[in-house]
Amino acid sequence: MNAARPGMRAMLDRLAGGETTAIALVRGCLDRIAALDPGLRAFLRLNPRAEEQARDADRARAEGRAGPLCGIPVAVKDNLATAGLVTTCGSALLRDFVPLRDATVVARLREAGAIVLGKTNLDEFAMGSSTENSSFGPSRNPWDPARVPGGSSGGSAVAVACGMAPAALGSETGGSVRQPAAFCGVVGVKPTYGRVSRSGLVAFGSSLDQVGLLAGSVEDAAALLAIVAGPDRDDATAVPRPVEDYASACEAGVTGLRIGLPREYLGDGLAPDIAAAAREAAGRLAAAGAEIAEVSLPHTPWAIPAYYVIATAEASSNLARFDGVRFGRRVDPGAGLQAMYRATRGDGFGPEVKRRILLGTFVLSAGYHDAYYGQALRVRALLRRDFLDLFAAGFHAVLTPTTPTPAFRLGEKVSDPLAMYLSDVYTATANLAGLPALSIPVALSGGLPVGVQVLGPDFAEAHLFRIGAALERAFGTFVPPAAA
Numbered sequence: 001m002n003a004a005r006p007g008m009r010a011m012l013d014r015l016a017g018g019e020t021t022a023i024a025l026v027r028g029c030l031d032r033i034a035a036l037d038p039g040l041r042a043f044l045r046l047n048p049r050a051e052e053q054a055r056d057a058d059r060a061r062a063e064g065r066a067g068p069l070c071g072i073p074v075a076v077k078d079n080l081a082t083a084g085l086v087t088t089c090g091s092a093l094l095r096d097f098v099p100l101r102d103a104t105v106v107a108r109l110r111e112a113g114a115i116v117l118g119k120t121n122l123d124e125f126a127m128g129s130s131t132e133n134s135s136f137g138p139s140r141n142p143w144d145p146a147r148v149p150g151g152s153s154g155g156s157a158v159a160v161a162c163g164m165a166p167a168a169l170g171s172e173t174g175g176s177v178r179q180p181a182a183f184c185g186v187v188g189v190k191p192t193y194g195r196v197s198r199s200g201l202v203a204f205g206s207s208l209d210q211v212g213l214l215a216g217s218v219e220d221a222a223a224l225l226a227i228v229a230g231p232d233r234d235d236a237t238a239v240p241r242p243v244e245d246y247a248s249a250c251e252a253g254v255t256g257l258r259i260g261l262p263r264e265y266l267g268d269g270l271a272p273d274i275a276a277a278a279r280e281a282a283g284r285l286a287a288a289g290a291e292i293a294e295v296s297l298p299h300t301p302w303a304i305p306a307y308y309v310i311a312t313a314e315a316s317s318n319l320a321r322f323d324g325v326r327f328g329r330r331v332d333p334g335a336g337l338q339a340m341y342r343a344t345r346g347d348g349f350g351p352e353v354k355r356r357i358l359l360g361t362f363v364l365s366a367g368y369h370d371a372y373y374g375q376a377l378r379v380r381a382l383l384r385r386d387f388l389d390l391f392a393a394g395f396h397a398v399l400t401p402t403t404p405t406p407a408f409r410l411g412e413k414v415s416d417p418l419a420m421y422l423s424d425v426y427t428a429t430a431n432l433a434g435l436p437a438l439s440i441p442v443a444l445s446g447g448l449p450v451g452v453q454v455l456g457p458d459f460a461e462a463h464l465f466r467i468g469a470a471l472e473r474a475f476g477t478f479v480p481p482a483a484a
């Protein structure tokens with residue numbers, strides 16, 4: 001753990017030992033934000049009550065009422081509802097939208113004693129891979145501000161990378177936690193579909209969406225998952241399976257784990273440094289006692305087309321609710337209901353969101369439904385079967401690069417949606433298959449972080465933390481020079 005970027009675990013130890021206070025920790029984060037955020041724009045908004053809530057946390061601790069995260073500051077992606085605190089989804093349409101309640105994950109963090117520092121920047125409605133689709137301007141990569149931090153949870157990744165917050169919530173539909181985690185050099189976790197409640201997460205692709213976590217260390221990510229995971233009466237997809245002690249799993253080592261290295265993820269289009277880093281990571285895991293074997297996931301090449309059909313189809317339906325009636329801004333030219341819908345949506349949504357709604361409407365339309373949407377669902381089933389076959393053959397996980405390249409330059413891909421979509425080529429498979437995945441930085445390439453990811457069977461998060469922790473022991477943590 002780096003002294004310049006203390007983690008949650010270190011903070012909790014110092015709080016318990018009386019060496020620091022919640023108010024000091026929150027002020028420390030706010031000072032970092034004041035110093036670094038004007039150039040990076042991780043945050044869209046700070047919680048005006050953070051210091052008051054820190055004092056409450058200090059009081060609770062003094063009175064012996066400290067929850068497991070009492071006094072820990074966290075950042076929250078701005079597509080998760082926060083009661084009384086504007087939640088924009090990165091969209092002009094929701095510029096002033098104030099939710100009445102907290103998302104379940106936010107409520108669980110608060111009940112555990114954590115303090116929401118503020119809301120982080122994202123691509124509009126989480127659609128994008130760079131935060132350049134935010135209506136409020138992009139975030140920047142702390143390793144090189146001319147580059148993107150990744151997306152859509154780019155603001156959360158920047159905040160954690162720079163120690164503006166020890167941990168953050170993000171969301172994933174096709175890689176939006178792991179890709180920015182890899183670009184910024186932090187740990188990112190996409191839990192199994194159904195592990196974490198999505199109540200209060202603004203829906204994008206409901207069969208793919210999952211709340212994710214970003215932290216400076218594997219252990220912190222594990223501890224955070226244990227707090228937010230579990231069933232929820234407000235989300236029937238959050239399954240009643242016991243939540244494991246993920247933090248202890250970090251100590252378990254990798255002896256006896258069989259890990260596959262899928263060749264489809266190590267071929268065309270992959271930057272040589274990233275291929276080398278993935279092979280080096282596999283070598284270190286072998287040295288730590290894991291068994292590594294090259295494997296095949298043959299349907300991988302069809303993942304991106306299937307993802308961009310299914311995600312847009314679901315988005316076109318989910319985003320129908322933003323019509324000026326119930327949520328957010330209304331633009332009413334006074335010419336009837338249809339005109340109000342048209343003006344609100346025409347004015348409120350940015351170009352990428354409109355592209356997705358049009359694409360999604362098209363693939364669902366009569367005559368095309370089976371050719372596109374139906375076909376994508378069949379591909380999805382085959383992709384999942386690729387993984388299940390491997391797991392049934394005795395593999396505990398697979399290891400792949402998280403992204404084909406390190407962080408790209410701002411502006412490099414904005415006018416080429418296909419190039420932007422291809423940056424999800426290694427991440428979208430976990431969402432399509434519903435599987436858990438963890439990204440962890442393992443190298444630098446030209447001064448930019450490189451991440452690898454491990455994917456495992458449904459609800460095998462504990463294995464992923466075992467493997468992630470072994471990689472962290474081998475490669476250390478990565479702090480951008482600007483934040484050191």
Ligand code: GLN
Nearest residue numbers: 126128172173174175176
């Ligand atoms: N980049 C992908 C997309 O644009 C994934 C987004 C996400 O995971 N929310 O759809």
